[in-house]
Amino acid sequence: MTRQWRLGRVFVLRHSGMPFDWLEGLGASPALLEAADELLDIEESPAVQEAAGPVRAAVASCAPERLPPAARATLEAWCDKAGRFRALYRDADARATEELRAVLRHPPVGEAVFLSNPDVHRNMLLPLLNAAGPLNSRRRRARRQLYTYLQRFCGKAETVSFFGPIGYGGTRAGAGAVLHTGRPRVRRVFLAIWAARELVRALARDPRLLPDLRFHRTRRDADGHGAALASAGAAAVLASIGQDGRTLRGLCRETGLSAREAAGALRELVAAGVLDVALGGGPYDLDPLGTLTGQLGGLPVSPSRDEWLLRLRELDRLRAALETEPFPGKAETLHEMEVLFEKHTGVPARRGAGRTYADRAIVYEECSSGFLLDVGEDLLREWERRLTPVLEICTAHGHAAQRQASRQVATAIRAGGHPPGPDGRREMTLAAYAHRTTELFQPSGSVFQADHAPRYRDAEDVPRLLGEAAALGGDRYAVIDLCPRAGDVAGLGRASLVVARTHHHLQVPGWLDVMHPDPAAFAAEAAAWVAGQGGRVVGFDFGRRNKGYYRFPGREVALRAPSWTDAARPGLLRADELTVRIEEDRVRLAGPGQDDLLAYLPLSDFVKYPPYAALSHPQVLHPVFASDAGGDAEVGVGDVVVQRTRWRVEASEVSGTSGMCGASGATPEARFLVLRRLARRTGHRFVFVRSGRERKPYLIDLEAPPAADLLGHVASAGGPLTAEAMDPGPDGLWLRDAHGRRYVCELRIQAIGRDAP
Numbered sequence: 039m040t041r042q043w044r045l046g047r048v049f050v051l052r053h054s055g056m057p058f059d060w061l062e063g064l065g066a067s068p069a070l071l072e073a074a075d076e077l078l079d080i081e082e083s084p085a086v087q088e089a090a091g092p093v094r095a096a097v098a099s100c101a102p103e104r105l106p107p108a109a110r111a112t113l114e115a116w117c118d119k120a121g122r123f124r125a126l127y128r129d130a131d132a133r134a135t136e137e138l139r140a141v142l143r144h145p146p147v148g149e150a151v152f153l154s155n156p157d158v159h160r161n162m163l164l165p166l167l168n169a170a171g172p173l174n175s176r177r178r179r180a181r182r183q184l185y186t187y188l189q190r191f192c193g194k195a196e197t198v199s200f201f202g203p204i205g206y207g208g209t210r211a212g213a214g215a216v217l218h219t220g221r222p223r224v225r226r227v228f229l230a231i232w233a234a235r236e237l238v239r240a241l242a243r244d245p246r247l248l249p250d251l252r253f254h255r256t257r258r259d260a261d262g263h264g265a266a267l268a269s270a271g272a273a274a275v276l277a278s279i280g281q282d283g284r285t286l287r288g289l290c291r292e293t294g295l296s297a298r299e300a301a302g303a304l305r306e307l308v309a310a311g312v313l314d315v316a317l318g319g320g321p322y323d324l325d326p327l328g329t330l331t332g333q334l335g336g337l338p339v340s341p342s343r344d345e346w347l348l349r350l351r352e353l354d355r356l357r358a359a360l361e362t363e364p365f366p367g368k369a370e371t372l373h374e375m376e377v378l379f380e381k382h383t384g385v386p387a388r389r390g391a392g393r394t395y396a397d398r399a400i401v402y403e404e405c406s407s408g409f410l411l412d413v414g415e416d417l418l419r420e421w422e423r424r425l426t427p428v429l430e431i432c433t434a435h436g437h438a439a440q441r442q443a444s445r446q447v448a449t450a451i452r453a454g455g456h457p458p459g460p461d462g463r464r465e466m467t468l469a470a471y472a473h474r475t476t477e478l479f480q481p482s483g484s485v486f487q488a489d490h491a492p493r494y495r496d497a498e499d500v501p502r503l504l505g506e507a508a509a510l511g512g513d514r515y516a517v518i519d520l521c522p523r524a525g526d527v528a529g530l531g532r533a534s535l536v537v538a539r540t541h542h543h544l545q546v547p548g549w550l551d552v553m554h555p556d557p558a559a560f561a562a563e564a565a566a567w568v569a570g571q572g573g574r575v576v577g578f579d580f581g582r583r584n585k586g587y588y589r590f591p592g593r594e595v596a597l598r599a600p601s602w603t604d605a606a607r608p609g610l611l612r613a614d615e616l617t618v619r620i621e622e623d624r625v626r627l628a629g630p631g632q633d634d635l636l637a638y639l640p641l642s643d644f645v646k647y648p649p650y651a652a653l654s655h656p657q658v659l660h661p662v663f664a665s666d667a668g669g670d671a672e673v674g675v676g677d678v679v680v681q682r683t684r685w686r687v688e689a690s691e692v693s694g695t696s697g698m699c700g701a702s703g704a705t706p707e708a709r710f711l712v713l714r715r716l717a718r719r720t721g722h723r724f725v726f727v728r729s730g731r732e733r734k735p736y737l738i739d740l741e742a743p744p745a746a747d748l749l750g751h752v753a754s755a756g757g758p759l760t761a762e763a764m765d766p767g768p769d770g771l772w773l774r775d776a777h778g779r780r781y782v783c784e785l786r787i788q789a790i791g792r793d794a795p
Contacts, residue, residue: 041433041507041514043426045418046563046788050550051205051411052195052519053773053783055150060141061192062768064185065723065741066710070130073123074714080116099708100124127707127743132172134743135181139167142184149365150201151187153403156369156388158183178706182751185744186736193724193737193764195784197550198402200225204553205407206560207785213416217409217527219776224406226552227360229353231582232389233379233400234326237350238317240383241330246342249297253304254283254316256600258608271295271303276312281605283316311600320603321581322589324552327354349382357401376400402585406553409773411785417531424535425518427675429658429789430507431500432540433514436657438506439491443648445623446490450478452620464620468627469613472597475649488646494663497673503661514791515567516658517541519784523770530772536679536765538784540660542645544568544638545788546577548588565591567790568638575655576611576629577638588640595637618653625652658791672763683763685720687727692753709746716740716749716761724764729755737764 080086081097089109096104102117110117141147142163152159162180169177196202200223210216241247258281271293278284278292289300307313319329331350337343356375363371376387379400390398451464451474458464466474494503518540522533544564551557568575568591577590581598595611596604604610616635617628627635636655644650651657663673663681673681692712704712717723717740728735729752736752738761739745753759766772771780 040794041426041430041791042794043422043429043789043791045422045425046545046790047209047418048545048554048560048563049207049788050545050786051207051407051409051773051783052197052786053203053205053407053409053781054192054195055199055201055203055405056144056146056188056191056781057775057779058192058768058771058782059779060144061188061737061739064134064137064141064744065739066130066134066743067126070123070126071714071741073119073126074711076119077116077123077711078714078718080113080119085112086116098711100705100711101708124707127710131706131743135173138181138185138188138744141188142167145365146201147188147191149368150191150199151184152365152369153199153201154187156372158187159369178747181744182747185742186748189737189739189745189748193782194734195782197404200403200405203405203407204550205409205411206554207411207413209415209418210412211415213414213531215414215417215527215530216412217773218412219409221408221410222406223408224553225361225403226405227357227401227403228324228585229326229357230400230402230585231321231326233387234318234323234330236379236383236385237326237330238315241317241334241346242315244342244346246340247337247346248301249287250285250337250340250343252283252285252316253279253289253308253313254602255279255281255605256311256314256602257610257612258605269303269306271299272306275300275303276307279313283602314600314602316602320601321598322587327357349378353378353382360401360403372401404549404552404585408775411527413530421520421535424676424678425520425537425789427500427504428537428678428680429514429516429518429540429791431503431675431680432516432658432660433510433656433791434503434507435491435661436514436542436659437510439488439659440651440654440657441623442490442492443488443651444625446648447475447479447625447652448620448623451475454478465617466620467614468595468597468616468618471618471649472613479648481643481647488648488651490648490651491646491659491662494661495665496663496671497675499663500673500675510656511793512656513567513571513793514656514658515542515544515564516789517543517545517786518789519786521766521784522772523766524772525769526772526774533770533772534677534679536682537660538682540658541642542654542657542659543588543640543642544790546588546590546640548640549586550786561591563788563790568592574634575636575638577640578644578650579610580641580644583641586641590638590640592638625649627653672765679765682765683720685725685761687716687759687761689753689756689758691715692749692759704750706743706746709750710743713738713740713742713746713749720761720763722763722767724767725761726764727752727759727761729753729759730757731755735762 086094086097092106093109097116100120102120105113148163151163162183166177166180166184173181190196191201197204203223242251274293275289278289286297286300286304290297293300304313317330317333318326323329327350331347334343334347353375356371359371360368379387387400388398519538521536521538522530523536524530524533545561546564547557547561551560554560573593575592577592577594579594579596579598593609593611595613595616597613615630619626619628627637629635637650637653639645639650639654664670670684672679672683723740725738725740726735727738727749736748738749771782773781773783
């Protein structure tokens with residue numbers, strides 16, 4: 039059998055919201071780069087390499103004053119060049135600050151910093167723009183932080199607001215591709231899910247509203263939970279609640295319980311997940327303020343109800359104003375909304391200590407892209423042909439990783455003493471399995487590859503993986519991040535390809551379709567594939583994670599806190615209705631009728647989490663090729679790159695040890711020399727650098743003075759760093775606006791492989 043892979047005809051065009059040119063323009067002058075190279079030439083000479091440690095340390099630190107007296111005559115030429123370099127660097131460092139200020143004065147940059155972190159806008163951006171004179175330590179820290187934001191806005195394809203807009207692509211007849219630019223950019227502001235929950239809690243706490251609030255079952259067969267309830271009052275309350283719910287006032291009439299007794303029973307039932315207050319639209323409601331307003335409008339007229347209606351309408355008015363109001367007036371509107379939110383809920387309107395990637399604000403914004411890409415069917419079929427070997431090695435690697443995950447889980451559960459049943463089989467409900475395995479396995483977070491997945495030494499393993507994939511039957515699915523290398527859109531037809539990442543996902547309905555004109559069409563191919571599986575594949579519903587959410591277009595299993603809206607979903611399975619069977623080296627999932635099931639995992643962290651990976655539909659995962667040397671060469675499958683060139687950067691190269699400088703305590707010019715050493719080693723100007731503690735990599739310009747401070751900050755966490763070439767590089771950024779400015783981008787495309795004779 040062979041698998042035939044088809045790319046989705048609707049896909050996501052992810053790109054930076056600001057031109058890469060703004061970031062590239064902050065590089066140093068040729069004179070400074072030449073002066074640095076002259077110093078490194080001497081540093082690498084035998085006269086220095088064979089010298090004593092104090093000499094090498096002084097040279098690496100660019101500190102002639104630290105040379106031992108006996109070495110000064112020998113290194114007189116280096117001392118002269120070091121003095122010239124330091125003078126040039128001081129001028130370049132000051133000029134870099136002014137050039138950065140010029141970019142920061144672009145109105146979109148200021149607004150983007152504000153939306154990312156209002157405190158940084160107020161305490162760093164505005165003071166730096168208005169400061170005069172040389173940098174002190176506080177302003178240098180502000181410059182480094184603002185440069186960090188700029189590398190994100192200009193150098194990374196992240197989906198957030200107008201500085202990470204959501205773009206789309208489709209197909210057209212013929213060959214080549216057509217890029218449409220200058221399209222209207224629509225901005226939508228949503229209330230954060232955590233803020234919606236706090237409003238629901240505040241409403242439910244209001245004693246004036248409580249008697250009229252409706253409490254609803256979280257499942258149609260909630261009566262089956264009565265035996266597990268601690269109090270007779272709770273059982274009586276549950277028996278009195280019909281399919282449409284009941285108010286506290288109605289429960290008192292129906293059961294004869296006092297208001298205090300009935301309220302206590304309701305608290306017990308809500309804590310048990312059997313009942314939920316019927317407020318809000320559940321975990322996937324994108325308009326919670328509108329939903330709450332409609333629900334309160336249906337309550338009996340009262341002063342408290344009318345007061346809350348005014349509050350909700352005012353919050354929604356401010357939210358809507360954020361979509362259209364220009365900056366900086368938007369800042370005042372957000373502040374007004376935050377003040378009202380805190381007043382009405384008693385909860386701070388910001389959380390996460392200002393972290394960039396945390397869901398820390400009461401609202402978030404999405405924006406449609408000004409670009410639309412149409413790819414010719416001929417070109418898309420050519421990409422399918424070229425990408426098939428890549429997807430097949432990802433199939434083989436996913437199979438190997440999943441088998442190892444199953445072995446680990448089965449071994450851990452047996453070692454944990456879980457006894458076999460009367461028939462000799464070890465099994466438990468999915469709910470018990472999820473609880474038990476949290477004690478045995480730690481989530482892997484956002485690492486590129488899970489610990490249980492095998493690694494490969496180099497491209498010589500590719501033929502073996504292709505052979506293993508050919509022996510694996512069955513459908514497969516993935517979403518790939520595809521990066522063609524081309525100077526402009528006209529070059530896409532002959533572009534070389536880079537697969538930056540392979541995700542074990544489908545393009546299902548979710549947060550990435552909120553700006554698409556036809557969300558049903560966006561997810562149509564995934565829905566068709568799921569429908570063809572005959573119910574064997576069930577989606578694990580983990581709820582929303584910050585703004586991100588995905589809705590599986592088939593049967594789902596709730597692995598989250600229950601909601602009153604779940605009762606209206608008769609096909610929703612519960613974790614205690616499914617069975618997990620532990621065999622010798624496998625873990626299987628069975629449905630209520632004991633039929634074998636496969637899990638669809640919507641979140642990347644759980645795809646790599648062994649207990650859930652073991653239950654998943656056969657996985658398609660991106661392999662990692664790692665040698666024992668300090669760097670890994672580019673790996674290609676056919677003419678497609680699956681791993682960019684990587685380098686392991688030891689702490690000694692960017693810290694104060696072994697004569698190198700770059701972290702805290704080093705001079706700015708010494709930190710810049712760290713960049714130039716790394717540039718010599720890699721042969722690249724731009725590299726992505728990540729420490730073991732960072733969730734996201736940083737794009738480091740090895741020619742920019744502000745990037746030297748950023749790299750020193752990344753290295754301060756300790757431990758080795760990983761550097762990866764920016765590929766496509768600046769010359770391969772084909773996405774250009776009407777002014778010719780370049781944007782970093784990737785095509786996130788669904789791929790489905792089907793068995794065929």
